[in-house]
Amino acid sequence: MKIVFWGGTGQAKVLREALAGRAELLAVFDRRALASPFADVPLYVGEAGLEQWLRERGGSRGLHAAVAIGGARGRDRLARMDQLGARGFALPEIVHPRAFVAADVRRGEGCQILALAAVCTCAVLGRGVIVNTRASVDHDCVIGDGAHIGPGAVLAGEVQVEAGAFIGSGAVVLPGRRIGADAVVGAGAVVTRDVAAAGVVAGNPARPHSKA
Numbered sequence: 001m002k003i004v005f006w007g008g009t010g011q012a013k014v015l016r017e018a019l020a021g022r023a024e025l026l027a028v029f030d031r032r033a034l035a036s037p038f039a040d041v042p043l044y045v046g047e048a049g050l051e052q053w054l055r056e057r058g059g060s061r062g063l064h065a066a067v068a069i070g071g072a073r074g075r076d077r078l079a080r081m082d083q084l085g086a087r088g089f090a091l092p093e094i095v096h097p098r099a100f101v102a103a104d105v106r107r108g109e110g111c112q113i114l115a116l117a118a119v120c121t122c123a124v125l126g127r128g129v130i131v132n133t134r135a136s137v138d139h140d141c142v143i144g145d146g147a148h149i150g151p152g153a154v155l156a157g158e159v160q161v162e163a164g165a166f167i168g169s170g171a172v173v174l175p176g177r178r179i180g181a182d183a184v185v186g187a188g189a190v191v192t193r194d195v196a197a198a199g200v201v202a203g204n205p206a207r208p209h210s211k212a
């Protein structure tokens with residue numbers, strides 16, 4: 001598969017490694033004028049850079065794209081997926097060969113499931129979801145579009161994570177809890193109660209977090 005990435009930072013490096021030997025990376029795009037993260041792949045800046053590249057190449061026919069935007073920026077990832085899809089790129093899922101994904105897991109386009117992650121039976125992943133390195137999504141979890149389950153986070157069974165939410169590294173969410181849309185769960189938090197939409201929680205047990 002021939003692929004381009006939108007996003008030229010750490011997530012791009014991780015995605016390329018996840019695809020090693022299975023895809024040819026042709027170009028990286030970013031809204032900022034960054035140095036390319038790869039010595040052998042050029043970085044083009046912004047929409048204008050993408051347009052120029054497509055003109056030179058003669059279009060997006062047969063090409064794939066992945067959006068390498070992580071952190072709490074799930075809405076940005078989804079918006080960029082929409083733009084690339086509208087330009088004719090296919091948006092494949094990227095599953096690291098050393099991730100475990102149960103055969104019955106349903107997942108939307110453009111999901112990214114990284115090394116040593118586990119996604120267990122009857123889980124449902126929306127569009128553009130990231131299950132990051134060594135994260136665990138247990139049985140019957142439902143993860144909304146654009147949500148990001150951070151490195152090493154653990155979702156017990158039947159957890160619901162709504163669209164755009166971000167679960168920080170190493171957080172634990174107890175069975176059946178609901179994390180509202182666009183909420184942020186801090187690194188290492190232990191979530192014992194539901195989290196409201198757009199809420200930010202941290203600590204053990206997790207409590208609403210505000211800047212000091």
Ligand SMILES: CC(=O)SCCNC(=O)CCNC(=O)[C@H](O)C(C)(C)COP(=O)(O)OP(=O)(O)OC[C@H]1O[C@@H](n2cnc3c(N)ncnc32)[C@H](O)[C@@H]1OP(=O)(O)O
Pocket residue numbers: 070071132150151167168169170184185186187188189200201202203209210211212
């Ligand atoms: C591969 C990858 O890297 S994927 C990306 C993974 N990224 C993460 O997991 C990051 C998750 N984000 C966090 O945990 C953040 O710190 C948040 C969202 C909880 C808080 O962010 P901010 O409000 O910007 O926190 P800020 O850094 O200003 O710290 C404010 C206070 O909260 C404390 N704090 C920050 N994060 C946490 C946390 N996770 N748990 C407990 N306390 C925390 C800080 O120590 C600070 O306390 P102080 O004022 O007494 O020194």
